[in-house]
Amino acid sequence: xxxxILRVKEAPTGVPLEAESISPxxxxxxxxxxxxALPVAxxxxxxxxxxxxxxxxxxxxxxxxxxxxPRVKWVGSGMTRGRVVIHGDVGMHAGSYMRGGEILIxxxxxxxxxxxxxxxxxxxxxxxxxxxxxAYRGSKFGMxxxxxxxxxxxxxxVGAYMRRGLVVIKGNAEDFLGARMAAGTICLFxxxxxxxxxxxxxxxxxxxxxxxxxxxxAYDCIYAPIFLRILFKGLKxxxxxxxxxxxxxxxxxxxxxxxxxxxGEILIPx
Amino acid sequence: xxxxLKIVGGEVYDPANGVNxxxxxxxxxxxxxxxxxxxxAEIIEARNLVVMPGGVDIHTHIASPAVNAARGFRPEDHRHxxxxxxxxxxSGVGFTVPSTxxxxxLYTKMGYTTVMEAANAPIGVRHTHEExxxxxxxxxxxxxxxxxNEFILKYLKAGEMEKVKRYxxxxxxxxxxxxxxxxxxxxxxxxxxGKDVESLDDKVYYFDVTPxxxxxxxxxxxxxxxxxxxxxxxxxxxxxxxxxxxxxETMHALDGSRLHMAHIQFxxxxxxxxxxxxxxxxxxxxxxxxxxxxxTDIGQVVFGDATTITADGPWQYRLYKLSKNKWYxxxxxxxxxxxxxxxxxREKNYVxxxxxxxxxxxxxxxxxxxxxxxxxxxxNGGPFIFYPWxxxxxxxxxxxxxxxKRVHKRVLSDTTLPKLDREYTLSEIAIISRAxxxxxxxxxxxxxxxxxxxxxxxxxPKDDDREQMFEHPVCVIKxxxxxxxxxEIVGSRDGKTLFVIPPEVGEMxxxxxxxxxxxxxxxxxxxxxxxxxxxxxxxxxxGAAR
Numbered sequence: 050x051x052x053x054i055l056r057v058k059e060a061p062t063g064v065p066l067e068a069e070s071i072s073p074x075x076x077x078x079x080x081x082x083x084x085x086a087l088p089v090a091x092x093x094x095x096x097x098x099x100x101x102x103x104x105x106x107x108x109x110x111x112x113x114x115x116x117x118x119p120r121v122k123w124v125g126s127g128m129t130r131g132r133v134v135i136h137g138d139v140g141m142h143a144g145s146y147m148r149g150g151e152i153l154i155x156x157x158x159x160x161x162x163x164x165x166x167x168x169x170x171x172x173x174x175x176x177x178x179x180x181x182x183x184a185y186r187g188s189k190f191g192m193x194x195x196x197x198x199x200x201x202x203x204x205x206x207v208g209a210y211m212r213r214g215l216v217v218i219k220g221n222a223e224d225f226l227g228a229r230m231a232a233g234t235i236c237l238f239x240x241x242x243x244x245x246x247x248x249x250x251x252x253x254x255x256x257x258x259x260x261x262x263x264x265x266x267a268y269d270c271i272y273a274p275i276f277l278r279i280l281f282k283g284l285k286x287x288x289x290x291x292x293x294x295x296x297x298x299x300x301x302x303x304x305x306x307x308x309x310x311x312x313g314e315i316l317i318p319x
Numbered sequence: 320x321x322x323x324l325k326i327v328g329g330e331v332y333d334p335a336n337g338v339n340x341x342x343x344x345x346x347x348x349x350x351x352x353x354x355x356x357x358x359x360a361e362i363i364e365a366r367n368l369v370v371m372p373g374g375v376d377i378h379t380h381i382a383s384p385a386v387n388a389a390r391g392f393r394p395e396d397h398r399h400x401x402x403x404x405x406x407x408x409x410s411g412v413g414f415t416v417p418s419t420x421x422x423x424x425l426y427t428k429m430g431y432t433t434v435m436e437a438a439n440a441p442i443g444v445r446h447t448h449e450e451x452x453x454x455x456x457x458x459x460x461x462x463x464x465x466x467x468n469e470f471i472l473k474y475l476k477a478g479e480m481e482k483v484k485r486y487x488x489x490x491x492x493x494x495x496x497x498x499x500x501x502x503x504x505x506x507x508x509x510x511x512x513g514k515d516v517e518s519l520d521d522k523v524y525y526f527d528v529t530p531x532x533x534x535x536x537x538x539x540x541x542x543x544x545x546x547x548x549x550x551x552x553x554x555x556x557x558x559x560x561x562x563x564x565x566x567x568e569t570m571h572a573l574d575g576s577r578l579h580m581a582h583i584q585f586x587x588x589x590x591x592x593x594x595x596x597x598x599x600x601x602x603x604x605x606x607x608x609x610x611x612x613x614x615t616d617i618g619q620v621v622f623g624d625a626t627t628i629t630a631d632g633p634w635q636y637r638l639y640k641l642s643k644n645k646w647y648x649x650x651x652x653x654x655x656x657x658x659x660x661x662x663x664x665r666e667k668n669y670v671x672x673x674x675x676x677x678x679x680x681x682x683x684x685x686x687x688x689x690x691x692x693x694x695x696x697x698x699n700g701g702p703f704i705f706y707p708w709x710x711x712x713x714x715x716x717x718x719x720x721x722x723x724k725r726v727h728k729r730v731l732s733d734t735t736l737p738k739l740d741r742e743y744t745l746s747e748i749a750i751i752s753r754a755x756x757x758x759x760x761x762x763x764x765x766x767x768x769x770x771x772x773x774x775x776x777x778x779x780p781k782d783d784d785r786e787q788m789f790e791h792p793v794c795v796i797k798x799x800x801x802x803x804x805x806x807e808i809v810g811s812r813d814g815k816t817l818f819v820i821p822p823e824v825g826e827m828x829x830x831x832x833x834x835x836x837x838x839x840x841x842x843x844x845x846x847x848x849x850x851x852x853x854x855x856x857x858x859x860x861x862g863a864a865r
Contacts, residue, residue: 187394 052111073131179204249313266305329365334766373432382450430777466501493847544684547761549577575747582618604684632656
């Protein structure tokens with residue numbers, strides 16, 4: 050099935066464009082004219098998708114965005130199938146509430162990437178902003194499943210309130226990585242910021258570089274977790290290649306946050 | 320001259336006037352129900368439809384600084400229930416704590432036209448009035464919290480009952496309130512020192528008065544001022560296992576004088592601890608059946624999301640410990656407290672399932688429908704939008720049996736609900752949701768369709784699925800104007816604010832002003848609310864002293 054290609058006609062620069070219409074679920078059964086007529090919001094004005102994008106192709110759950118759209122929000126929000134490829138940057142809330150399918154971002158992603166997603170895969174070649182895979186303000190749980198793979202750096206509070214799923218970050222993270230997480234796994238290959246895992250209840254954070262831990266984390270032991278070998282085997286298929294040292298080496302295990310129930314784990318190579 | 324209309328051919332349920340399903344013509348002129356219209360009247364064809372007075376909710380939390388705090392406290396709640404604006408209709412959000420405009424529309428969509436906001440700290444009443452003014456269509460009134468007011472406690476300590484009465488009258492008059500609300504009398508004051516009262520005879524810290532004294536004093540003040548509604552009481556020890564003994568003792572303490580027990584479901588629990596949690600609905604219902612001075616609303620639990628908002632600070636702390644959810648706690652100056660905890664009632668949790676069953680048991684076991692009213696204690700037991708679902712549970716025992724199969728199995732063995740065969744009739748539903756609350760509130764022009772009543776009318780389709788029927792009125796008329804047609808709000812108008820003018824019982828002492836200014840964060844002159852500040856006031860005169 051040939052993909053639907055969206056070419057940026059007139060990129061919004063000031064007020065961002067809210068385009069939850071860019072979703073394979075909506076494109077799959079629509080002709081080109083119908084796709085062009087899908088609604089998008091610019092501030093409080095309602096517009097057509099065709100006003101901002103030139104649409105090529107129709108009736109496909111494969112979408113390609115040709116160009117950078119850093120001011121376009123909610124791309125692929127709530128999608129359940131198909132594939133969205135963005136040849137450039139993307140705006141906030143991309144892949145939020147996602148329930149299946151794949152999003153590939155070749156540039157950078159803004160804040161709230163894959164927030165509260167339930168399943169599916171999001172890959173970012175560049176950096177991601179704050180709160181990727183986390184919860185929206187006030188929600189009890191963040192990401193509930195699926196995989197987010199970020200090849201660059203990320204911002205604050207990534208994976209906060211996570212409930213399940215996997216976040217892999219090849220670059221560095223800022224503060225509060227995995228704060229208050231309830232379960233799930235975060236794998237950080239770069240350096241972490243302050244207060245990693247603050248308030249975490251369960252779940253696991255693997256940090257490949259030494260981390261300044263909160264005093265409410267307690268050291269347990271040095272061991273070679275078998276789980277990590279299985280995880281890394283899976284990651285290989287996604288193109289993440291840990292060093293043999295990382296894959297088979299020993300890790301120091303800390304548990305916390307003891308200010309909460311303290312069943313979370315932080316692993317740091319020994 | 321206002322609009323005239325005639326509703327013809329409908330089956331009328333107007334229990335206050337003894338009309339039970341007879342086909343009657345209802346004539347409306349100038350917003351009131353009249354014998355016959357003088358000129359040409361618009362005809363509303365209601366053949367095969369059910370005509371009832373507009374609903375009256377005696378106990379709900381829809382506006383106040385506490386509700387507003389809950390809105391801010393629960394952003395996740397406001398991601399649901401989005402309502403977009405249309406010409407003449409404002410937008411809104413929220414599920415358990417909807418925004419003001421949404422609240423008005425949602426109540427109207429069930430055929431409700433009068434609601435009572437049930438808990439207001441005096442200092443927050445100005446805010447509450449502002450919010451109530453924003454809630455469209457509905458008529459509304461507020462109860463003022465007095466059970467832990469330090470002025471009242473101080474007067475009680477000194478044994479100055481006349482001062483209590485004068486203060487109560489001053490509060491109601493200056494705040495444009497409708498009635499007296501007590502929340503955990505004595506307990507909230509005690510909570511300011513980290514404790515709760517364990518029984519009616521525990522002494523409150525420093526003031527050395529007991530909940531029993533507070534209850535009796537405020538009940539006496541209420542009756543001697545001749546206020547239309549009895550004291551509206553949220554009794555001590557809400558939500559705690561084995562609290563039914565306190566509840567019985569409370570009702571007994573006020574033996575003979577009028578009393579409204581709010582959300583009694585939360586006060587009918589047995590068992591020594593949470594493990595032995597069980598229903599004592601039978602005992603409570605027996606007492607209420609034998610004592611015609613007591614009215615009650617149920618506070619039915621609805622499965623799903625709820626936000627508990629109450630002045631009962633110590634209980635909210637316990638609920639926070641139980642639910643491990645987020646918690647909001649506030650000390651409101653010299654008046655009361657406030658706590659907010661979001662909560663989810665689950666079918667498979669035995670405590671929640673038994674709570675659900677206790678509410679229904681009480682509905683079915685209290686024989687006189689004029690003394691038991693429909694409420695979920697919105698949003699504490701669940702949002703008010705589930706009233707039609709509760710009506711279906713009451714009217715349809717097969718549906719009840721289906722629900723019993725879904726909930727935790729301890730309901731089958733530990734409550735009498737599976738054995739109860741009673742089904743409410745339409746007339747009884749009209750009583751518990753309209754005529755009864757209006758009577759208990761002393762609103763003589765609400766809750767019925769007799770001559771002179773306000774033309775607040777709900778017309779429902781006939782449907783065997785009672786939930787569908789009460790969820791989708793065909794037409795709702797408020798003060799003689801059609802506000803809802805075919806499920807859509809067609810004419811948003813402002814509702815009235817109902818308040819009571821208490822009799823003159825003398826001015827407050829001159830030293831009261833000094834004390835007020837010593838202990839309050841606002842100026843004495845800024846405290847009373849001018850009637851000019853309320854766009855559509857409707858004063859209800861107090862009756863004779865009882």
